[in-house]
Amino acid sequence: MRLLMLANPGANRVYAAHAMTLAAAELAVCAPGAREVAPRSLAGVTYLGFETDALEGPAPERTEALRLIGRQSTFLALFEELPDGLLRPIEVADPDLFEDDLLTIPKYQGKTNEQFTRLLLNITLAAVRRPLDEHSTVLDPLCGRGTTLTTAWTAGLNAAGVEVEEKAVEQLSAFLKTYLRRKRLKHKADLVPVRREGKSLGRKFEATVHLADRDLTMGVFTGDTRASAKLWGKRRFDAVVTDAPYGVVHGSRSDVVGTTGKRDRSPAGLLKGSIGVWAHQLKDGGALGLAWNTHGLDRADLVAMVGDAGLVVLDEGPWRDFEHRVDASIQRDVLVAVKPLTDPLG
Ligand SMILES: C[S@@+](CC[C@H](N)C(=O)[O-])C[C@H]1O[C@@H](n2cnc3c(N)ncnc32)[C@H](O)[C@@H]1O
Incomplete structure (x- = not known):
């Protein structure tokens, strides 16, 4: 079946010239069986065209395919392209569990834009090699004021975070x-002090929301991400999704709380000290999705670090198409990697 997805024109403002390339790569990795994904112009309007058989299959397969297409970060509408050149609209139910304003109301310096966060979560979930259910949880170990966490809630996943700036966790709370x-x-919902063995470990924001047919949880520790395994103990996560600090200075401070105790300009040291910790916190078959500034760290170096941590980097085809310019000091790329499933017999 030949489909055309109409993308939100807002994406053009966020990513300038890269909007359609990013949307095409996202669709290619997320939509089941999507082939020949490419921009297509009809009567002056640009769509993303693609082929898939998923909508012709049994009802559960079709529903899941429509849910994944409807969750695309740029999704606006879906059409089937008929042989006579006409477009047939296809109804796509809104797959989100919360209204948009959960993501759009908070506005602050250093916020990761909502659309990109959704893309990052979508492509990381597409890489997860284990079934997801109501217990599945996404960890953002550099969570700021929680854009990834609320995006995970919107997608029906529990959320966990770590953030070094206590103020950011207070504002999220x-x-x-x-x-x-x-x-x-x-x-x-409560922000509570954390003590273990008589020692203060900072604070934790804990929230549970009771929706019509399920609960969703969120837990966020204040602290250094390199201590994430200590903070979260034996908990393992289905996905780790994070937008790393860019090494950009806001006022007199950089956004990296680095290895030297002072504020590093480059996120490389922080990532070097953290990726092994995050890989350890993933369940087998879980996936890591990481956005970072390539001005501070080359892709090849990051691929090597992630490989050394025992993860398999998805580094071919559309997985390599997410690099884009944010501004003069930030060239952002995305890396997705999977923790291999251990063979129960091996
Ligand atoms: C690019 S921002 C993430 C923003 C977040 N996605 C949001 O929308 O609010 C990176 C975050 O990493 C935090 N950070 C920097 N160094 C850290 C460290 N060593 N441990 C934990 N968090 C750290 C910064 O305070 C910042 O909030």
């Missing part, structure tokens, strides 16, 4: 408490 109350969603 304040926002979510107000949001859930204003939306009249049944919930529990």
Whole structure:
């Protein structure tokens, strides 16, 4: 079946010239059996054209395919292209568990844009090699004020985070408490001190929201990401999804809390000290999705680091098409890798 996805024109403002290339790569890795994904112009409007058999299969397969297409970060509408050149609209139910404003209300310096966060989560989940269920949890070990975490909730996944700036966790806590109350969603949410063996380990934001047919949880520790395994103990995650600090200076400070105790300009040291920890925190078959500034670290060096941590980097075809310019000091790329499934007989 030949399909045309209409992409949100807002994407052009976010990614300038790269919008369609990114949307095509996202669709190619996420939509089941998508082939020949390429931009297509019809009467002056650009669509993403692709072939798939997934909508002709049994009902559960079709529903899942439409859910994945409807979750694309740029999705606006879907059409079947008929042989006579006409377009037939295909109804796609809204797959999100929350309204957009959960993501769009918070506005702050250093926020990862909502559309890109959704893309990063989508492609990381597409790489996960284990079944996802209502217990599945996404960890963002550099979570800031929680864009990845609320995006995970929107997609029906539990969320976990670590963030070194205590203030960011306080702001996440304040926002979510107000949001859930204003939306009249049944919930529990609290920022509590963490003590273990008589020692203070900072604080943890804990929230549970009770939706019509399920609960979703969120837990965020204040602390250094290199201590994430200590903070989370035996917990393992289905996906680790994170937008690393760019090594960019805001005012007098850089956004990297680095290895030297001072603020490093480059995120390379931080990633070097963290990737092994994050890989350890993944379940077998889980996936890591990482966005970073290539001005501070080459892709080849990062691929080597991630490989040394025992993960298999997806480094071919559309997986290599996510690099894009953010501004003069940030050239952003995305790397996705999988923790191999251990053979129970091996
Ligand atoms: C690019 S920002 C992520 C923003 C986040 N996605 C959001 O939208 O709010 C990177 C985050 O990493 C945090 N960070 C930097 N060094 C860290 C460290 N050593 N441990 C934990 N977090 C750290 C920064 O404070 C910043 O919030």
